[in-house]
Amino acid sequence: MTKTFKASELTVGQELPPLDLKTTATLVAGGAMASRDYTPVHHDRDAAVAQGLPDMFMNILTTQGLCSRYVTDWAGIDAIVTRVRTKLGGPNMPGDVLKLRGKVVARADRSVDVEVSGNNAWGNHVTATFTLTLPA
Amino acid sequence: MNENEKKAFEAQLKSFIGRPIGPAMTGRDPVNEPMIRQWCDAMGETNPAHLDAAKAKGTVHGEIKAPPTMLQAWVMEGWAMHEGYDEPKNEQHRLHKFLADHGYTGVLGTNTEENYTRYLRLGEKVTAETVIAEISDEKATGRGIGYFITTRTKFWNEQGEELGSMSFRVLRYKPPAEAAAAAGGSQGKDAKGAAVAAKPTRIKPPMGQDNGWWWEKVAKENVLPIQRCADCGKLRHPPRPMCDACGSQKFDSIAASGRGKVHTFTVIHYPQFPGYDYPIVSIIVDLEEGERMASTLVECKPEAVQIGMPVELLIHQDEDGFKIPFFRPAKRG
Numbered sequence: 001m002t003k004t005f006k007a008s009e010l011t012v013g014q015e016l017p018p019l020d021l022k023t024t025a026t027l028v029a030g031g032a033m034a035s036r037d038y039t040p041v042h043h044d045r046d047a048a049v050a051q052g053l054p055d056m057f058m059n060i061l062t063t064q065g066l067c068s069r070y071v072t073d074w075a076g077i078d079a080i081v082t083r084v085r086t087k088l089g090g091p092n093m094p095g096d097v098l099k100l101r102g103k104v105v106a107r108a109d110r111s112v113d114v115e116v117s118g119n120n121a122w123g124n125h126v127t128a129t130f131t132l133t134l135p136a
Numbered sequence: 137m138n139e140n141e142k143k144a145f146e147a148q149l150k151s152f153i154g155r156p157i158g159p160a161m162t163g164r165d166p167v168n169e170p171m172i173r174q175w176c177d178a179m180g181e182t183n184p185a186h187l188d189a190a191k192a193k194g195t196v197h198g199e200i201k202a203p204p205t206m207l208q209a210w211v212m213e214g215w216a217m218h219e220g221y222d223e224p225k226n227e228q229h230r231l232h233k234f235l236a237d238h239g240y241t242g243v244l245g246t247n248t249e250e251n252y253t254r255y256l257r258l259g260e261k262v263t264a265e266t267v268i269a270e271i272s273d274e275k276a277t278g279r280g281i282g283y284f285i286t287t288r289t290k291f292w293n294e295q296g297e298e299l300g301s302m303s304f305r306v307l308r309y310k311p312p313a314e315a316a317a318a319a320g321g322s323q324g325k326d327a328k329g330a331a332v333a334a335k336p337t338r339i340k341p342p343m344g345q346d347n348g349w350w351w352e353k354v355a356k357e358n359v360l361p362i363q364r365c366a367d368c369g370k371l372r373h374p375p376r377p378m379c380d381a382c383g384s385q386k387f388d389s390i391a392a393s394g395r396g397k398v399h400t401f402t403v404i405h406y407p408q409f410p411g412y413d414y415p416i417v418s419i420i421v422d423l424e425e426g427e428r429m430a431s432t433l434v435e436c437k438p439e440a441v442q443i444g445m446p447v448e449l450l451i452h453q454d455e456d457g458f459k460i461p462f463f464r465p466a467k468r469g
């Protein structure tokens with residue numbers, strides 16, 4: 001990992017490098033298992049189809065986990081996530097490419113807010129605002 | 137429901153506010169490295185703060201800590217969840233069943249907020265209690281009329297020390313019969329014959345008598361056609377019925393060389409429609425043949441586009457097979 005940013009080194013509007021994540025059934029199911037979420041629609045395609053959905057879909061915890069590592073990979077090892085506010089959109093399913101984009105939207109003495117958007121071909125899957133505490 | 141029934145229904149609904157959904161739940165396992173590693177594998181998380189004790193020591197974390205967004209995972213029920221929620225097991229399920237029984241069958245998560253007091257240490261036992269915090273008045277939403285339900289969860293460890301909190305908002309709504317029928321109309325069938333929603337794609341241009349031939353040529357011949365008057369030879373774009381030089385309605389077309397220059401451009405960030413890649417670099421191209429057309433510039437960062445820059449044609453094909461002429465920066469050589 002890169003060195004950790006100080007809040008004073010960042011500017012509002014600054015963008016994070018983009019990250020395109022290919023979504024596979026393994027990622028969706030693996031994320032669900034790793035978060036101990038055995039709700040069938042997150043690992044069982046038939047269960048999702050029975051509910052009128054095209055396929056199994058990613059659970060919220062996996063989406064947040066992916067967004068979180070996207071942000072901290074950029075911010076650095078000494079960044080501490082203190083808050084995440086999430087607006088949930090459409091589903092993210094196997095075959096979708098989840099396009100993560102981020103930018104700094106607020107800055108204080110030792111903290112920044114980073115807004116992450118995750119879009120796929122269905123539209124917006126998630127918009128998550130991370131509040132990070134950074135080294136002085 | 138008549139007015140009195142509605143009042144009784146809402147009174148019963150609002151009586152859920154403030155109720156804990158059930159007894160506080162303690163996670164089955166304390167915060168532990170195997171579950172952290174499994175999480176990190178799935179998330180592509182390589183932060184040594186979660187994985188490498190030696191490296192974590194020299195950081196603000198001081199030791200291995202759990203990834204912050206894993207907080208709720210420590211109290212998830214796991215396997216038991218696969219049995220589903222048909223039988224009301226707690227107050228939250230009872231509330232959802234109560235609404236579903238009254239026609240509010242749709243459910244949609246809309247927002248979450250998580251606050252992490254601090255990162256969790258190995259060995260900590262996490263307990264959580266969830267309360268039904270808010271139920272909105274009936275709201276008209278894009279999905280149908282419904283109620284927003286907010287639950288709040290507090291997390292603490294075996295010493296009673298606060299670890300964080302979470303709020304989760306869902307919309308419970310009545311899917312309008314009309315909307316359901318309309319959605320049915322745009323659905324396809326998957327391999328097993330089940331109805332599947334169609335993936336949104338680019339909005340297709342209207343194709344009529346005057347311009348249908350143009351799109352057909354793009355699709356079949358992989359060219360950018362330019363309409364030409366069959367009498368005086370004047371070129372015109374976009375396609376239209378009559379030559380503005382001689383008034384003739386006879387026409388044929390030529391294939392453009394594909395070379396041109398950016399006349400002007402704009403970068404579209406919002407609004408974002410499903411089926412498109414944003415940002416879109418929208419350009420007006422001066423074609424070598426002298427005509428001017430609107431198109432999209434691809435393979436070019438928005439900050440790199442310039443008026444006058446040479447561009448070349450490519451025929452872009454969407455996932456659904458639709459073809460459309462785009463441009464990219466000309467390869468110099």
Ligand SMILES: [Zn+2]
Binds near residue numbers: 366367369370381382
């Ligand atoms: Zn003419």
